[in-house]
Amino acid sequence: MAANAEKNNNKPAKQGGKGGQPLVIAKTLAEEQRLKLERLMRNPDKLAPIPDRQKEWTPRAPPEFVRDVMGSSAGAGSGEFHVYRHLRRREYQRQDFLDKMSAKQKKEQAYLDKVEQNKLDAAERTAKRRKKREKLKQKKLMAKKAKQDSKADEEAESSSSHSEEEKEQEEEKEADDDAEVPSFIMGKK
Structure with missing residues (x-):
């Protein structure tokens, strides 16, 4: 029997946890x-647990039917006042929460309205500028047509009465006129 007791005493103490890890109790938050x-780094292939985001706090819904209606008036028992106080505090919290939620919704709606208004304003400015560009293109086309028409008339008149030297001078003028004119000079012919 003594031999059995010696065998039990010689056994190593049972270690807590899996894999023969000694049980360590953290004394500070840093140690924890x-x-x-x-523990995470023992098995780096295992995914780390990421807790879900906490849900936003919402108060308890008000009771549909209140059985014991009470107040803080005289005549109520001494224990009833505390019950009344807790009910009142809970109701004030609920009303405060509803006020905050309505203010938050108003801010979100105001923001969405402002974004929509900005989009409309931007579209309006774009349309106005597009219209202005189209007008400038039309003016350039009209000026070019008028210039070609006047040249055609001049050529018809000059071809019958002008000499070869005058034709060469006109061709040089046409080459100068055909050179690209800056867009800010509109009325130049």
């Missing part, structure tokens, strides 16, 4: 964080 990181 270090232990968590060590």
Whole structure:
């Protein structure tokens, strides 16, 4: 029997956790964080648990039917006042939450309205500028047509009465006129 007791005493103490890891109790938050990181780094292939985002706090819905209607008036028992106080606090929290939510919704709606208005204004400015560009193109086309018509008339008159030297001078003028004119000079002929 003594031999059995010696065998039990010689056995190593049972270690806590899986894989023969000694049980370590963290005493500080830094130590707790270090232990968590060590546990994650033991198996780097395993995905790290990422907690879900906490849901926004919402108050409890008001009761549909209140059975014991009470107030803080005299005649109520001493224990009833605390119940009334908690109910009142909960109702004030609920009303405050509703006020904050309505203010938040108003801000979001105002923002969406402003974005929509900005889009409309931008579209209006773009349309106005497009119209202006089209007008300038039309003016250039009309000026070019008028210039070609006047040249054609001059050529018809000059071909019958002018000599070869005059024709060469006119061709040089046409080459100068055909050179690209800056867009800010509109009325030049």
